[in-house]
Amino acid sequence: MARKAVAKTKAAKTGPATKAAKPAIVKPVYVLNGPNLNLLGLREPEIYGSTSLSDIEKMVATHAKKQGVAVLCLQSNHEGDLVTWIQEARSMAAGLIINAAAYSHTSIAIHDALAMLDIPTVEVHISNVHKREEFRHYSYMSSVVSGVICGLGVKGYTLALDAILADLTK
Numbered sequence: 001m002a003r004k005a006v007a008k009t010k011a012a013k014t015g016p017a018t019k020a021a022k023p024a025i026v027k028p029v030y031v032l033n034g035p036n037l038n039l040l041g042l043r044e045p046e047i048y049g050s051t052s053l054s055d056i057e058k059m060v061a062t063h064a065k066k067q068g069v070a071v072l073c074l075q076s077n078h079e080g081d082l083v084t085w086i087q088e089a090r091s092m093a094a095g096l097i098i099n100a101a102a103y104s105h106t107s108i109a110i111h112d113a114l115a116m117l118d119i120p121t122v123e124v125h126i127s128n129v130h131k132r133e134e135f136r137h138y139s140y141m142s143s144v145v146s147g148v149i150c151g152l153g154v155k156g157y158t159l160a161l162d163a164i165l166a167d168l169t170k
């Protein structure tokens with residue numbers, strides 16, 4: 001009994017001996033890719049590199065698994081599919097990574113869907129859109145996501161995941 005009392009006093013003065021475990025991230029991080037990204041690696045390697053979308057998805061899934069998180073990777077050439085998945089992410093995802101490809105520069109519908117999320121979201125572009133044609137310089141996504149990564153190649157996807165996990169565990 002006495003020993004217990006001493007231990008209690010110490011804990012009260014210095015705080016608990018061990019840190020409380022961080023809660024597990026149970027929901028997956030959604031990784032959404034837009035139009036034509038299914039053809040990655042097949043054309044324009046000087047801009048987008050030679051990695052295929054399926055390689056990117058494997059890379060992100062492996063990186064996520066090492067950190068105890070799951071990813072759900074989805075690609076569509078249709079704007080409405082991306083809107084539907086973003087809406088789904090409101091309840092089903094812990095965070096969201098999006099490369100909306102050309103829709104980044106045109107889609108108010110995707111902008112509006114992203115604006116309704118209250119989970120960490122990162123916009124990724126493989127190429128540095130600011131070094132390219134002027135029509136790629138504006139993104140409807142950027143004002144409604146947590147952050148933007150562009151021009152760092154396919155590594156941008158794992159960097160985006162790290163940023164989301166840092167946000168979720170802070």
Ligand code: CA2
Binds near residue numbers: 048127
């Ligand atoms: O740099 C990016 O990740 C982009 O989002 C890629 C989009 C482009 O419209 C954006 O401005 C920047 C284009 C994706 C097209 O994907 C291709 C795949 C294979 C070959 C050529 C293009």
